[in-house]
Amino acid sequence: MRGTVGKGAVMPNELILNKEHLTGFLRKIAKERELIAPIKNSYGDTLFEVISSVDDVSLDLESRPAMPPKDFFLPPTETLFNYQREGKQYRFEEVLPDVSRVLFGLRSCDLWAILFLDVVFQENFKDRYYLNRRSNTILINIGCHEPMLNCFCKSAKSGPFLTQGYDLQLTDLGDRFFVEVGRPRGRELVDKWDYFFTSATQKDRDEQYEIVLEAESKFGQTVDLDMATSRLINHEVDDALWEELGNRCQGCGGCAYVCPTCYCFNIVDRPVSETQGERVRMHDACTLAGFTRLAGGYNPRQERSRRIRRRFYHKLPFAIEKYHRPSCVGCGRCMEICFGRVDMIHFIKMVCERGKKASQEASLRLGEILVQAGLISREELKVALEKQADTGKPLGIQLIEDGLTTTKEIALALGCQLRIPETAGTEG
Amino acid sequence: MEDRAQTLVRKMVPNIYQPYPVSVHGVKEETGDIKTFTLGFKDQEIQNRFTFRPGQFVLVSVFNCGEAPISICSSPTFSKGLQLSIKKMGLLTGEIHRYTEGDEVGLRGPYGNGFPLEQLCGHDLLFVGGGIGLAPLRSLIQYVLSKRSQFGGVTILYGARTPQDIVFKDDLAAWDKEEDVQVTTTVYRDNPTWKGEVGPVTRLLEKATISPSNTKAIICGHPAIISYVVFDLLKMGFAEEDIITTLERNMKCGVGKCGHCSIGSKFTCMHGPVFTYREIKTFPTGF
Numbered sequence: 239m240r241g242t243v244g245k246g247a248v249m250p251n252e253l254i255l256n257k258e259h260l261t262g263f264l265r266k267i268a269k270e271r272e273l274i275a276p277i278k279n280s281y282g283d284t285l286f287e288v289i290s291s292v293d294d295v296s297l298d299l300e301s302r303p304a305m306p307p308k309d310f311f312l313p314p315t316e317t318l319f320n321y322q323r324e325g326k327q328y329r330f331e332e333v334l335p336d337v338s339r340v341l342f343g344l345r346s347c348d349l350w351a352i353l354f355l356d357v358v359f360q361e362n363f364k365d366r367y368y369l370n371r372r373s374n375t376i377l378i379n380i381g382c383h384e385p386m387l388n389c390f391c392k393s394a395k396s397g398p399f400l401t402q403g404y405d406l407q408l409t410d411l412g413d414r415f416f417v418e419v420g421r422p423r424g425r426e427l428v429d430k431w432d433y434f435f436t437s438a439t440q441k442d443r444d445e446q447y448e449i450v451l452e453a454e455s456k457f458g459q460t461v462d463l464d465m466a467t468s469r470l471i472n473h474e475v476d477d478a479l480w481e482e483l484g485n486r487c488q489g490c491g492g493c494a495y496v497c498p499t500c501y502c503f504n505i506v507d508r509p510v511s512e513t514q515g516e517r518v519r520m521h522d523a524c525t526l527a528g529f530t531r532l533a534g535g536y537n538p539r540q541e542r543s544r545r546i547r548r549r550f551y552h553k554l555p556f557a558i559e560k561y562h563r564p565s566c567v568g569c570g571r572c573m574e575i576c577f578g579r580v581d582m583i584h585f586i587k588m589v590c591e592r593g594k595k596a597s598q599e600a601s602l603r604l605g606e607i608l609v610q611a612g613l614i615s616r617e618e619l620k621v622a623l624e625k626q627a628d629t630g631k632p633l634g635i636q637l638i639e640d641g642l643t644t645t646k647e648i649a650l651a652l653g654c655q656l657r658i659p660e661t662a663g664t665e666g
Numbered sequence: 667m668e669d670r671a672q673t674l675v676r677k678m679v680p681n682i683y684q685p686y687p688v689s690v691h692g693v694k695e696e697t698g699d700i701k702t703f704t705l706g707f708k709d710q711e712i713q714n715r716f717t718f719r720p721g722q723f724v725l726v727s728v729f730n731c732g733e734a735p736i737s738i739c740s741s742p743t744f745s746k747g748l749q750l751s752i753k754k755m756g757l758l759t760g761e762i763h764r765y766t767e768g769d770e771v772g773l774r775g776p777y778g779n780g781f782p783l784e785q786l787c788g789h790d791l792l793f794v795g796g797g798i799g800l801a802p803l804r805s806l807i808q809y810v811l812s813k814r815s816q817f818g819g820v821t822i823l824y825g826a827r828t829p830q831d832i833v834f835k836d837d838l839a840a841w842d843k844e845e846d847v848q849v850t851t852t853v854y855r856d857n858p859t860w861k862g863e864v865g866p867v868t869r870l871l872e873k874a875t876i877s878p879s880n881t882k883a884i885i886c887g888h889p890a891i892i893s894y895v896v897f898d899l900l901k902m903g904f905a906e907e908d909i910i911t912t913l914e915r916n917m918k919c920g921v922g923k924c925g926h927c928s929i930g931s932k933f934t935c936m937h938g939p940v941f942t943y944r945e946i947k948t949f950p951t952g953f
Contacts, residue, residue: 502925
């Protein structure tokens with residue numbers, strides 16, 4: 239398959255868009271829908287912005303925008319209703335958003351975050367405001383060939399490239415984009431303006447694959463999100479850790495505001511006049527003091543450490559329990575905004591390292607018992623501990639695999655130590 | 667440009683945040699700072715559609731004051747409207763306390779799980795309430811009394827700060843006259859005319875004749891009261907799953923989205939507000 243696809247034909251799922259055609263394609267889109275893309279402004283900040291004229295802006299498809307795209311689905315403040323009172327009559331009039339948009343140049347992590355929000359706002363009670371915006375927004379992401387300093391989407395399994403969920407996914411191949419067609423909305427776009435695209439060749443595919451592999455190997459941040467989650471589930475995190483995080487958190491809510499999946503909100507009334515007002519929804523954050531405070535002053539999460547604990551439990555084990563995925567997409571924005579290091583990367587590292595320290599201490603204790611019992615020599619213990627540090631296996635398993643001892647011997651030695659009678663240990 | 671998907675959302679997805687107008691049919695002064703409002707929907711069709719279980723709550727809108735979650739204190743079997751007992755605490759509750767017959771508020775719901783009626787059937791019931799905490803219990807008590815044959819003996823223990831703070835005085839007196847219903851009221855601080863019990867509500871537990879193996883306990887009150895009562899009930903031999911309480915949390919949406927009422931991995935507005943002690947025990951923030 240090579241060359242242009244004939245007019246009217248169904249476009250294949252993998253296409254090529256020459257870079258010189260990008261502006262034309264975007265110009266067409268902008269004529270029919272509101273176009274939103276990452277723009278580098280005159281201060282050098284990259285942010286998602288509504289583009290009125292494609293030719294007048296400088297697209298930035300290299301860096302991750304400083305703010306997530308959630309504002310386009312959950313605005314920082316939005317009017318849900320206008321209400322009025324005439325005489326005794328008190329009425330609410332719905333204010334429903336009416337948008338039709340294309341979000342172009344999303345990073346994979348941000349697109350994955352929107353898919354997470356989709357689940358939250360569609361489950362049980364469906365949120366009409368969110369769905370109305372979302373149902374008429376086309377999502378086009380660009381895979382990241384160069385992860386940024388604080389990115390860890392690979393650990394969060396939300397990038398650097400996606401295999402599903404996008405309408406179109408782009409890969410930068412230098413002089414051209416490799417375009418993957420995902421959901422039907424993406425197909426509609428490429429079918430409509432098929433003259434911008436040619437079908438991809440095997441060479442293009444190979445090149446794209448190479449870029450994906452290379453990108454995956456370039457991450458500076460690798461954190462073990464799964465291990466941190468399992469420690470949280472098993473309550474293997476000591477109170478001192480929460481205290482430390484609570485002490486360092488300044489309760490500014492920044493981590494929640496820059497998080498692409500944090501969706502907690504508040505609803506308040508804004509009086510406009512003696513007879514009218516607006517009911518407004520606005521972003522809120524679980525790290526703020528008043529978030530759980532009740533009328534009368536009682537607050538179930540009075541201490542800051544409790545609020546931090548809530549935040550991380552919600553983002554990792556609770557989200558996984560409920561939605562089978564963490565509500566962290568590894569974008570690293572919380573790390574950039576928090577000087578107190580109460581961010582996801584430091585948190586995961588803290589949880590994992592403290593756990594590691596505790597397990598090393600446990601290994602040392604076990605080793606000592608086995609040496610005292612005369613089952614292994616001190617030299618053998620040293621070698622096994624070094625090996626174990628590499629393999630990550632529990633010390634007991636390492637010793638057994640090396641043929642230095644057996645399950646039964648370990649059980650006996652531990653039994654003596656703890657003064658319990660011989661357990662029915664089976665020969666390992 | 668609205669496309670097909672958007673049209674579908676508009677047609678198929680009702681607005682979960684839409685308050686419906688209700689008017690105040692009656693106001694009863696319970697105490698110096700608690701009033702019971704009897705409400706009815708303006709739209710008869712909505713009124714007919716509105717069904718609830720005891721223990722559920724509604725979100726009440728008051729003009730220019732926002733919304734607040736309030737437990738329904740009347741029984742679903744009560745035909746003369748929906749009743750809410752509201753304590754004057756802040757802006758919204760202060761404003762509604764000024765309302766009289768004919769004034770309108772907004773209402774959406776009902777929300778939450780409500781009391782597990784199926785599990786209560788056939789058992790003796792022990793109600794322990796503190797202060798305004800009697801409100802959600804009242805809905806269930808009246809329901810139970812209207813379906814008397816489905817339930818066993820009923821014991822109601824109620825504690826208030828002072829004799830002036832006792833809510834639902836007429837109801838308490840009426841319930842006490844019913845067959846196989848025992849009502850005891852205590853106050854924390856008495857006055858010269860008070861003839862009843864004095865002391866915390868937990869003291870009433872010691873005197874009550876209850877068989878923990880066939881009784882379900884339903885508690886509502888300030889978190890501190892709940893925790894003392896639960897402690898005593900466990901000592902008496904109540905099983906953790908037979909101790910049922912309804913929790914108060916900050917709520918904004920009522921539909922499991924806004925995050926405010928989260929408790930452990932659950933949302934009070936969706937999985938609660940009614941929980942058994944067995945469930946509550948697993949929550950990091952307790953009551």
